[in-house]
Amino acid sequence: MSTLESPLAVAESENAKSAAGPSRSASVAELPVAKAVSPTRAALRQFGKSPSGVAGAILLVLLVAATIFGPFIYHVDPLEIVGMPFAPPDADALLGTDYLGRDVLSGLIHGGRATLTVGAVAALITIVIGVSVGALAGFFGGWMDSLLVKITEFFQVLPPLLFAMVLVTLFGAKLSTITLAIGVVSWPSAARLTRAEFMRLRDLDFIKASRAAGAGSWHLILRVALPNALPPIIVSATLAIGVAILFEGGLSFLGLGDPNTMSWGLMIGQNRNYVLDAWWAVTFPGAAIFLAVLAVSLVGDGINDAVNPRLRRR
Amino acid sequence: MPVLAVENLSVGMTGRSGGLVPVLENLSFTLDKGKTIALVGESGCGKSMTALAIMGLLAEGFVVTGGRILLDGEDLLTARPKRLRSLRGDAMSMVFQEPMTALNPLYTVGDQIAEVLYYHRRLSRKDAAEQAVEFLKAVQIPAAAQRAKAYPHQMSGGMRQRVMIAMALACKPKLLIADEPTTALDVTVQAQIFDLLAKLQDETETAIVLITHDLGAVAELADDIAVLYAGRCIETGPAKELAASPRHPYTSGLLGCVPHLTVGVAKPAQWHDLGEIPGMVPSLGQRGPDCAFLARCANATDVCRSRPQPPLGAIAPGHTVSCWRAQEIAA
Numbered sequence: 001m002s003t004l005e006s007p008l009a010v011a012e013s014e015n016a017k018s019a020a021g022p023s024r025s026a027s028v029a030e031l032p033v034a035k036a037v038s039p040t041r042a043a044l045r046q047f048g049k050s051p052s053g054v055a056g057a058i059l060l061v062l063l064v065a066a067t068i069f070g071p072f073i074y075h076v077d078p079l080e081i082v083g084m085p086f087a088p089p090d091a092d093a094l095l096g097t098d099y100l101g102r103d104v105l106s107g108l109i110h111g112g113r114a115t116l117t118v119g120a121v122a123a124l125i126t127i128v129i130g131v132s133v134g135a136l137a138g139f140f141g142g143w144m145d146s147l148l149v150k151i152t153e154f155f156q157v158l159p160p161l162l163f164a165m166v167l168v169t170l171f172g173a174k175l176s177t178i179t180l181a182i183g184v185v186s187w188p189s190a191a192r193l194t195r196a197e198f199m200r201l202r203d204l205d206f207i208k209a210s211r212a213a214g215a216g217s218w219h220l221i222l223r224v225a226l227p228n229a230l231p232p233i234i235v236s237a238t239l240a241i242g243v244a245i246l247f248e249g250g251l252s253f254l255g256l257g258d259p260n261t262m263s264w265g266l267m268i269g270q271n272r273n274y275v276l277d278a279w280w281a282v283t284f285p286g287a288a289i290f291l292a293v294l295a296v297s298l299v300g301d302g303i304n305d306a307v308n309p310r311l312r313r314r
Numbered sequence: 315m316p317v318l319a320v321e322n323l324s325v326g327m328t329g330r331s332g333g334l335v336p337v338l339e340n341l342s343f344t345l346d347k348g349k350t351i352a353l354v355g356e357s358g359c360g361k362s363m364t365a366l367a368i369m370g371l372l373a374e375g376f377v378v379t380g381g382r383i384l385l386d387g388e389d390l391l392t393a394r395p396k397r398l399r400s401l402r403g404d405a406m407s408m409v410f411q412e413p414m415t416a417l418n419p420l421y422t423v424g425d426q427i428a429e430v431l432y433y434h435r436r437l438s439r440k441d442a443a444e445q446a447v448e449f450l451k452a453v454q455i456p457a458a459a460q461r462a463k464a465y466p467h468q469m470s471g472g473m474r475q476r477v478m479i480a481m482a483l484a485c486k487p488k489l490l491i492a493d494e495p496t497t498a499l500d501v502t503v504q505a506q507i508f509d510l511l512a513k514l515q516d517e518t519e520t521a522i523v524l525i526t527h528d529l530g531a532v533a534e535l536a537d538d539i540a541v542l543y544a545g546r547c548i549e550t551g552p553a554k555e556l557a558a559s560p561r562h563p564y565t566s567g568l569l570g571c572v573p574h575l576t577v578g579v580a581k582p583a584q585w586h587d588l589g590e591i592p593g594m595v596p597s598l599g600q601r602g603p604d605c606a607f608l609a610r611c612a613n614a615t616d617v618c619r620s621r622p623q624p625p626l627g628a629i630a631p632g633h634t635v636s637c638w639r640a641q642e643i644a645a
Contacts, residue, residue, distance in 0.1 A: 039420055039465065141374070205415040212369055212410075213430050213481065214403030227420045 043231075046306035053302015060295035063288075067116060070109035078102060078110040078262040086278040096280040098271050104281055107262050108288055114263040115248055116292065118179045122244035125183025127237045130190025135229075137191070138198025139221050149195070156188040161250060168256045175258045182247045190236055197229035231307030238300035242293040249289050264289050315387055316344040317488045317521040318368070323381035325360070325367050325545075327598060334379060335599045338363050338545045341381070343538070347488070348519040352526060352536035352553065354568065358595045359542040361525045365491045368523070369408055370398045386488060404434040406489040407482035412498050413474035417466035423477045424450070424462025430484045449480040453510060472503035476510065483514055490515075491523045496531070504528065508535050529572050533557045538632075541565045544595050544606035547626065551633030561635040561643060563613045567591040605638070613639055 037045075047053050076082060079102065087097040095104040137148035155163075167181035201207060202225070210224050245264075251257060252265025253272065264285040271281035323341045326334035338360040345351050353361045366372050368383055370390055383390040385406060390398065410416040418426060427449055428442035437445065443462070450458035453476040466474055475495060482490055492511065496504035508531050515522055524536055532539055536553040541562065549562040560566040570589025593610040603622040608614050618638050626634040629641070637643070 037465075038422075205410055205412050206418045208371065209408075209410055209416040209478070209481075210418070211371055212402055212408040214399050214401070214434060216399050224418060228418070 043303075043306045047302050050302040050305050052298045053305065056295045056298025056300075056302060059291060060299055063112065063292055063295060064116060067109055067112035070112075074106060074109060076103045076106035078106040079260075086274065086281070088278070089280055095284050096278065098267065098278070098281040099274050104267070104284055107267050108264070108284055111262040111264045111267055111285065112288060112292075114175060114258075114261050115245055115265065115289070118175060118182070118248045118263070119241045119245040119292070119296075122179045122182035122186070122247070123237055123240035125180065126187045126190055126240045126244070127233065129183065130187035131194045131226075131233060133187070134191040134194025134196075135198050135221055135226065138195035139202055139217070139225060141199070141202070145195075148191070152188045152191045152195075155185070156192075158185070160185040161247070164247065164251060165254065165256055168251060173256050173258050175261050175263075178248060178251055178256070178258060179244075181251075182244045186240060186243060186247070190233070190240065193232055193236055194229060197232060198225055201225045201228055231303075235300050235304045235307070238296055238303060242296040242300070245289060245292050245296075264292075316346050316384075317386060318345040318523070319382075319384040320344070320364070320368070321382045321384070323364070323367060323383060324379045325363055325372065326377055326379040328375050328377065329599065334377070336379070336545060336601065337376065337598060338367070341540075341542070341547050343540050343547070343550060345489070345521045345523065345538075347521055348515060349537045350515065350522040350524055350535055351538045351540060352524045352532040353540050353542055354526060354529065354532060355542035356568075356595050358544075358597075360545040361542055362493055363545075364542075365408065365493050365523065365525055368489075368491060369402060369406065371402075400434070403430050403482075403487075404485045405487055406491065407485070407487045408491040408493060409475070409478050409482045409495045411494040413471050413478055414498065416478055417474055419466055422463050422465055423469070423474075424464075427462075427477070427481045427484055430481055434485045445484070446480075449484055450477070452483075452514065453477070453480045455480075471499050472506065475499060475503075475507055479507070479510065479514070483518060483520065486518050487520055489523065490520045491525070493525045494527065495524075496526070496528060504531070511535065529557070529569060541568070544601055546606055546623065546636070548607065548637070549633075549635045550626065551630070551635075555630065555633055561629055561633070561640045562607075562637045563611050563639075563643065564591070564607050566643075605636075613643060615639065 081101040082103045083092060083097050083101050085097060085099050085101040087093055087101070089096040089104075093103050093105065095108065098104055098107065133148050133152060137145040137152075163185045164178075164181040167184065168178055171177045171181075198221075207220060207224060210220055215224065248257075248263060249265035249268060252263060252269040255269060257263060257266035257269055259266070267285035268282050268289075271278065275282045320341055320343050323338060324336065325338035327337050329335045341360070341364060343351055353364060355361055363372070363376070366376075367378055368385075368390065370393075372378070378391055381391075385401065390401070393401070417423065421429075424443060424446045427446035428437075428439065431437045431442040431445050432439060435442070447458050447462045450462055455461050455473060455476055461469075461473075466477070469477070479495075495511070496507050499507065511522065511524075512535055514520070522535075524532070526532060533553055539549075539551060539553045539556045540547050541549040541556075541564065543564050549556065549560065549565045556565065557569065560569055567589060568591070571591065591610055596606055596609070605611070605614075605618055605623040608618055611618070621638065624636055624638055626636045627640070628634050
């Protein structure tokens with residue numbers, strides 16, 4: 001993190017101060033001092049300099065805004081039959097209708113709510129499980145590490161899509177089940193990342209210094225190590241959103257979507273047989289998924305560049 | 315009662331085969347209020363191990379195999395972990411060698427000092443922050459109020475070490491362990507840090523365990539010296555006496571390794587007065603009952619080779635040495 005700031009901010013020479021002595025401390029106190037910039041703010045500033053990151057953020061904000069405010073402007077029920085099936089885009093249905101005669105634009109708007117929510121919540125579950133497991137394993141080491149790594153590996157060797165399908169089949173194709181299933185199958189990579197970070201941090205001097213100042217394990221994990229491990233975790237969380245959106249699309253495409261809640265994946269899944277008759281019923285939700293995943297990936301890369309300036313591609 | 319009494323402390327490392335390899339053997343010393351004891355010796359002699367054992371922060375694989383560590387009469391080795399946590403940073407604290415990495419990069423230095431006060435002294439966040447500024451002033455950081463809002467990376471090494479000292483002394487500990495506090499700093503700053511430690515010690519009456527390679531500083535700052543070699547204490551005594559008349563060949567060897575510069579004279583083609591101790595500290599597990607310094611000792615005789623290392627024996631009041639030939643060498 002320390003590389004975020006210019007080294008010019010280093011304080012004035014030690015020698016000057018000792019030469020001045022305590023009697024002249026009043027004049028010393030007026031020396032200009034570089035303004036402190038918090039690492040978070042510095043990272044945000046750095047993020048603002050990344051064109052692709054900013055573009056991704058704008059795209060993401062637009063998509064989220066469309067799904068939030070869309071229903072207030074475009075009053076069409078996504079599950080209601082509004083016209084003939086496969087009506088091409090025209091004035092009645094701006095983006096056409098699907099195989100049941102439902103409005104595609106309304107589906108996009110309402111489906112976006114579901115898809116983006118699934119993505120965000122599933123990513124949150126992924127990160128919460130992954131970070132907890134990884135932090136405990138990496139920080140404590142020993143038998144705790146062995147045990148947690150074994151559990152992580154157990155989850156990692158299961159093919160995630162297959163595992164998620166089994167979970168959804170077992171517990172019913174509801175949006176909540178789907179979200180949980182995605183979170184449960186995708187945490188191992190977050191756990192491994194966090195574990196590696198904590199193992200690196202565990203032996204750093206400032207952790208030892210905090211311990212020597214009386215900090216207990218929980219304080220060290222939550223207040224000292226975790227904030228320092230956050231940058232890669234934030235990046236992986238952002239990318240996890242994209243993966244979760246794709247996952248939801250994949251599950252719905254395979255017919256395991258929640259039929260009572262419109263989502264982008266469900267739209268593709270239900271209309272995939274008619275793609276040659278009504279390209280719009282599949283293409284628009286596909287494009288929406290593409291844009292959403294692109295947006296979070298760009299944001300993730302932007303954050304990555306902001307928190308790891310040394311790794312930035314030039 | 316001494317602030318710190320280390321009695322027959324032994325530390326072992328769990329070896330690969332499961333056995334215990336001795337790292338520190340039978341170390342004893344006491345330290346009174348306001349006094350400083352210096353632990354000196356080469357790298358790998360067990361100085362830092364002693365410090366970590368006192369703090370109860372030995373790394374995984376190292377265990378205390380015997381002895382007692384009494385802080386104000388309280389045995390730290392039998393204390394519960396919770397009690398130890400409340401003692402650390404409060405009654406005893408530690409300054410580390412590497413100021414560049416010993417501060418958390420994500421918090422301002424003021425916050426980091428305030429954190430200690432907040433936890434140990436139960437001050438409000440606001441009072442703790444104000445106190446932190448006072449401590450920054452106490453360690454002679456100019457523009458302390460602004461500096462408290464600075465992040466560690468905005469400070470020089472000397473500044474950061476001052477911050478570390480401020481943090482360590484924030485709760486007015488009875489015991490401060492300074493583990494090579496100046497090794498990573500440049501020479502002019504080293505002197506300032508030692509002066510600062512001496513000044514603050516006068517004010518707070520903190521007892522200091524100083525671990526250092528800097529024998530010049532030892533003579534100035536320390537009241538007593540304990541020389542460690544291969545995990546054993548081989549000579550202890552008042553700093554001035556020990557520096558003036560070392561009795562153990564290793565101690566005199568160490569003192570001989572300090573270069574004496576003469577101003578105005580270019581570096582001589584050959585250092586005549588700069589000593590060298592040939593060989594290396596025997597590695598862990600290679601230490602037998604005989605004198606650990608035997609292989610490197612220029613004064614070793616058959617007398618030394620035929621017997622195990624002697625216990626510390628008094629040679630003058632307060633001055634003990636572990637050498638079969640101490641009397642002869644002194645003469």
